[in-house]
Amino acid sequence: MKKFLGFVKKEFYHIFRDPRTLLVLFGIPIAQVLIFGYVVTTEIKNIRIAILDQSKDDVTREITQKIISSGYFELQQNLESSEYFEDIFKTGDVKEIIVFEPDFAKKLGKNETAKMQLIADASDANTANLIVNYTSAIIGDYVQKENKLLNIPMQIKPVVRMVFNEKLKSVYMFVPGTMALILMLVSAMMTSISIAREKEMGTMEILLVSPLKPAQIIIGKVIPYVSLAFINAITIIALGYFVFGMPINGSLTLLMAESLLFICLALSLGILISTIANTQQMAMFISLFALMLPTILLSGFIFPIENMPVILQGISYLMPPKYFIIIIKNIMLKGTGFIFVWKETLILMAMMMVFIGLSVKNFKIRLQ
Amino acid sequence: MTDKPIIKVVNLVKKFGNFVANDHLNFNVYEGEIFGFLGANGAGKTTAIRILCGLSHPTSGELEVAGFDVYKQSEQIKKNIGYMSQKFSLYENLTLRENIRFYAGIYGLSKKEINIRMDNLLENLHIGHLRDQLIGSLPLGWKQKLAFSVAIFHQPKIVFLDEPTGGVDPITRRQFWDMIYQAAKDGITIFVTTHYMDEAEYCDRVSIMVDGRIEALDSPAGLKQHYHAENMDEVFLKLARAS
Known part of the structure; x- marks a missing residue:
């Protein structure tokens, strides 16, 4: 010993x-x-985005505000035309571009479908996926709240809980x-x-x-x-x-x-x-x-x-x-x-x- | 040197697959002698020495070391032998004192005993001042000499030296052999392999291995006379060419 x-x-x-x-x-x-x-880290935070708002009405502004105030995104620039999308991604400053079509609020008001487009820089596929998911979630959230006000009779609302790691x-x-x-x-x-x-x-x-x-x-x-x-x-x-x-x-x-x-x-x-x-x-x-x-x-x-x-x-x-x-x-x-x-x-x-x-x-x- | 055999080897055979490294070796080593084990690289010297130390198992043959059977009593043999190879040096990032404590400790020497012997050793070699130096900072020659001192620190009956002077300058080699003589005088049997033929002259008896067999075994003087040679170099060349 x-x-x-x-x-x-x-x-x-x-x-x-x-x-x-x-x-x-x-x-x-x-x-x-x-x-x-x-x-x-697999969380996203302060992702820089650009917005092309062709409608510039109350609804688009509200959605934009919601996205930016979420803490996940940061508005890098407001675009005026869709011509430079690729160039914008090439500089690497912006990871996502959000496009609202013209007459966004008007179409919604008429109970038509208003379209918006999410364009993500997928050179980093995982991040692009995350960004798009987060954005969609915020928009979905907005739509649901509006629907409640409009009182549409049928809706399904999944309530998600991430057990064991609530905040992922x-x-x-x-x-x-x-x-x-x-x-x-x-x-x-x-x-x-x-x-x-x-x-x-x-x-x-x-x-x-x-x-x-x-x-x-x-x-x-x-x-x-x-x-x-x-x-x-x-x-x-x-x-x-x-x-x-x-x-x-x-x-x-x-x-x-x-x-x-x-x-x-x-x-x-x-x-x-x-x-x-x-x-x-x-x-x-x-x-x-x-x-x-x-x-x-x-x-x-x-x-x-x-x-x-x-x-x-x-x-x-x-x-x-x-x-x-x-x-x-x-x-x-x-x-x-x-x-x-x-x-x-x-x-x-x-x-x-x-x-x-x-x-x-x-x-x-x-x-x- | 007495005529009491301390190592007995009868018909030692060691095979690696088809290759026969040791082909029916027979020899005795007597208590207190300096036994030289000579041969070219690959002649089977290291294989034999490793078997005697228990680092490798023989294929067949009867072997006795320090009065114990190699097959059954390897534990007792280990307590009674020391071993030093060309590669061996002390631990570089331990001091001289720590190295000695460690090696003496694994042979079960008491602290008191270790301290007494260490003081003697340091005094004999006049290196008391190196006591707390890291081994890594000492020159190679000193490392080898100290490695030998550590190999015999537990006062084994036999010490096996496998090309202990490899890569050492002639002056240190000479000093190293002085230490070997001193150890032999103190009653330790020395079993040494070398391929420096001048070192063979320092041995009491020499065996020469060629291709796994012992071709000659006698005192240096006897061998020179028998092969009509001026020195051991010639003896060796004659034997090696004959095969």
């Missing part, structure tokens, strides 16, 4: 004396949460994803690099010749990263909670326990990588390509898995972060207990066993 503690101590020396390791361990997680929280805050999406990403990075990449470093330096052989058992060596190397990754998990949850208002509706203990499970899973992956990689560089490449990219792309972190081609959907079932993200969202947003996440938990545990088993097998082959 004393031997083992000495080993863990030595590992901490390595970590705290290497500025680059420290940066990856503590700088990147915080930076990533803040970046994802503030910069990457993107932070709710990014905190779980970032957490999965960072725990993966810290645990898997850092351990695989640090084990590969021992191999590269030749110190691994010395350790293997010593009375330390291989399991002790690996666990000794892993423990510091478990504790540091755990601190990271707490930091991310705290940042999400205090800075971005991400709720923790479920049990904090369960959340921590699941995080710990995911950390151990990532570490076992890191160990597996280190049995394959003989140099730090190789360990880093494998970690980046085999772990980071799939975590970002295939875990449902940013892109919905349901929209992917069937093959990629299939692959996504093999991605540990996918399950972790489901678990965290369940606990933090839906406030569910273990009963609702036991399947995912079991899958993560099984994956961890497989990775550990493979590592042990690889390790034995290397000794042959």
